[in-house]
Amino acid sequence: MSLFDHERVLLKVRSHPIIFIVRSLLFITLGFVPLGLASVNVQELFGREVDETVLVLGLGIYYLYLALFLLFTFFDHHLDIWILTDSHVINVEQNSLFSRNVAKQELSRIQDVEAQIKGILPTIFNYGNVYIQTAGTEERITFTAVPNPRAIADTIIRLMDDARKEPDAPASAGHKL
Amino acid sequence: MSLVSIAFILFLLFAAIWALMSAIMVLLLIRYEGLSVATWIAVGLYGIVSGAIFLVVGSHLAIVGIDTLLPFISTY
Numbered sequence: 001m002s003l004f005d006h007e008r009v010l011l012k013v014r015s016h017p018i019i020f021i022v023r024s025l026l027f028i029t030l031g032f033v034p035l036g037l038a039s040v041n042v043q044e045l046f047g048r049e050v051d052e053t054v055l056v057l058g059l060g061i062y063y064l065y066l067a068l069f070l071l072f073t074f075f076d077h078h079l080d081i082w083i084l085t086d087s088h089v090i091n092v093e094q095n096s097l098f099s100r101n102v103a104k105q106e107l108s109r110i111q112d113v114e115a116q117i118k119g120i121l122p123t124i125f126n127y128g129n130v131y132i133q134t135a136g137t138e139e140r141i142t143f144t145a146v147p148n149p150r151a152i153a154d155t156i157i158r159l160m161d162d163a164r165k166e167p168d169a170p171a172s173a174g175h176k177l
Numbered sequence: 178m179s180l181v182s183i184a185f186i187l188f189l190l191f192a193a194i195w196a197l198m199s200a201i202m203v204l205l206l207i208r209y210e211g212l213s214v215a216t217w218i219a220v221g222l223y224g225i226v227s228g229a230i231f232l233v234v235g236s237h238l239a240i241v242g243i244d245t246l247l248p249f250i251s252t253y
Contacts, residue, residue, distance in 0.1 A: 051181055051184075053181050053184065053237065053238070053241050056233070056234055057184045057185060057187075057188040057234065057238075058184065060188065060230055060231075061187075061191045061195075063230050065191070067223060067226050068199060068202075070223075071219065071223050072202065074219045075202050075205070075206060078206065078210060078215060078216070079205075079206070079209055079210065094209075097198075097201060
């Protein structure tokens with residue numbers, strides 16, 4: 001999906017980095033599990049003596065796959081992106097390794113924009129969801145866990161108004177967060 | 178076949194799957210996002226961590242030797 005010639009990207013937004021950090025902490029914690037097990041007698045754990053080479057190979061695979069899952073967490077976080085242009089809202093969602101959705105909505109078709117900050121962490125770090133309801137039966141677009149959702153919602157509302165006032169001309173530039 | 182041999186073959190198998198998945202993820206990241214700073218940092222750190230793991234495992238395997246890992250290979 002490409003942009004029109006006159007179209008300009010005003011805002012590119014991803015989920016708040018704290019989301020990635022919290023997800024990563026799970027894998028980092030799992031990285032310490034073998035160190036905790038090191039204090040346990042391996043012979044007692046498995047009921048027989050385990051060869052050192054087998055342990056090294058097992059731990060090697062364990063840490064390689066932990067790193068792989070950590071990379072996948074980054075992959076999933078980094079490729080979910082919401083783009084706001086002067087005439088469209090574009091939702092790019094990476095569902096899995098080989099599944100990617102790109103949805104585009106005209107600003108003039110947007111009916112309602114709602115910002116939501118809910119919970120302790122979102123309140124502290126000022127992130128939340130922005131819900132965009134469009135005309136017709138299309139599903140609403142959700143900016144999930146984006147930083148500063150109120151400012152993003154305000155920007156969309158301003159651009160929406162501009163798009164309705166001048167449907168053929170690009171909306172006024174310079175909307176900064 | 179000894180337990181060490183089975184573990185080594187399984188290691189090779191899982192490492193091959195790991196390498197394939199890693200390559201796919203890195204290529205998709207570069208395809209969709211280009212070589213941005215975040216991609217460079219993530220892929221670079223991933224490379225360093227993975228390299229360190231392979232270094233530790235590889236050095237241990239080098240000490241153990243192929244005769245212990247795959248003793249039956251000498252019969253062919």
